[in-house]
Amino acid sequence: MKIAVCVSHVPDTETKVKIGSDGRTIDPSGVNYIVNPYDEFAIEEALKIREKDGGEVLAVSLGGDSNKETLRKALAMGADKAVLLKDKDVRDSFAVAKGIAEYLKGYEPDLILVGKQSIDYDNLQVGGLIAEFLGIPSVSVVVKLEIADGKLKAEREIEGAHEFVEASLPCVVSAQRGLNEPRYPSLKGIMQAKKKPIEEVEAAKADSRVKVLAMKKPPEKQPGKIVGEGPEAVPELVRLLHEEAKVI
């Protein structure tokens, strides 16, 4: 089984976003970057499948040099190989997926795992786009995955229900929290990852189709009022919700 895992390098969840001087992206100064949390589930799932069925796991990331940190983490967790598709420009989901799909045409994976969305642009698109560019099926927001006899069974989350999906391989699967518990890299893994080479390839470039005209902060919410302390404040709260906010 050849498994490709797509990983992205994103600001951590504690980041307080400041708008950059270009007015279209965030100010990266002082921002700590991490492996996209959903991609960790994808990496873990790839490793579990390899441990069970054999094969190899290739970590792929498209972006600048700093994405190597994220690839290094994937290697430290246990990925066999890593490739950086070099592109210094920020691109949209369409262009990123195009770049990754073009590369994967040559690798011919049986399974492609991605996080369900990156926590920066929250697009939830790259998995589906890669699948269509490669002419293969995709299953998104997966919380359980089984692979046997050249096909897969997946359980995916929808509103208030779970869908059970069957798909043929090769397939793109996007990982949701709950799929597994990502492992921490062992010390041995971290040491080995330092020695593993990260292949660097110029990404196939495609133009972004969703143009960012401006980035702005959401309207500041004015702090409201403290209605009171303890259970005694409850009747007043209910009155306010009923008469002022008119929401109940």
Add this chain to the structure above:
Amino acid sequence: MSVTIIAIAEQRNGEIKKTSFETIRKARGVADELGGTLKALIIGNAVNDAAKKLGKYGAENVIAVNNEKLAHYSTTGYTKVVAEVVKKENAQMIFLSATAFGKDLAPCVAARVDGAVAADCTELNVDGGDIIATRPVYAGKALVDVKVEAPVKIYTLRPNVFPAGDPDESGSEANVEEVTVEISDDDLKSKVTEITETSKGKLDVTEADIIVSGGRGLKSPDNFYLIEELAEVLGAAVGASRAVVDAGWRPHDEQVGQTGKTVSPVLYIAVGISGAVQHLAGMSSSKYIVAINKDNDAPIFQVADYGIVGDALEIVPVLKEELKKNLGK
């Protein structure tokens, strides 16, 4: 050239989702502003009756694609149908709700019809002959205004943001045009074989008008029944902070925040949640926020419209009773 918009309605077991009415209503508004044509599209098996209802939300014309192979959702099968209908109608825009269905389908359709998606939009403004879409990024810590530059422009609309309005009583049933799309096994490389409700009648946080969320301040998973009971009185969905999901107190599908679900209900009640940056990002676009927390310095009070300082375990039972009285239950 006049623009044609396809708005895709979503049905489960023949029931149209409320979010689809929101999306169709907005698509109608945009079509009118652009002087274009709107057609709704509904896919499934025996969905003509459901299709007619869309007339009361602004879709005079509905294309229904019935096929027993499409009774359940199939990413590849539905993608083919949408692509064929878009081609047949020569549509330049597609609207969907940013539900699990819409978010799954939109990128696949985009690749197939040479389009691109502005995902999870919270505002759509017509500017000349084009649309400027506003969408949250970084789970709502920032917003971007975007313009789609592609032959087919696709917009997914965040649930609970665009009003569906009441059904037009004067509005007639929609004209339903049945379109046949051949579906071979090769078109069903992925397909849903079964659906199970996670919990009978349980509302999902992304669809709820009211959410009651609990955090560490409840002290123990055994106390979460207080949240559930309060939610029941309000007809609300139950949410949870990352801390209690990580601790295994609650299932992850209830998690609100940057690595959980982003929500915009009318009323969000945060109980025993201090308000970490990643949690605030996921819920601060709620219309009204109530916070109950024992620490009056907790960041949640910075975004709350109304706060009560105190022990959640003492306050929530009283709140439940008071609401029951108020709601006449």
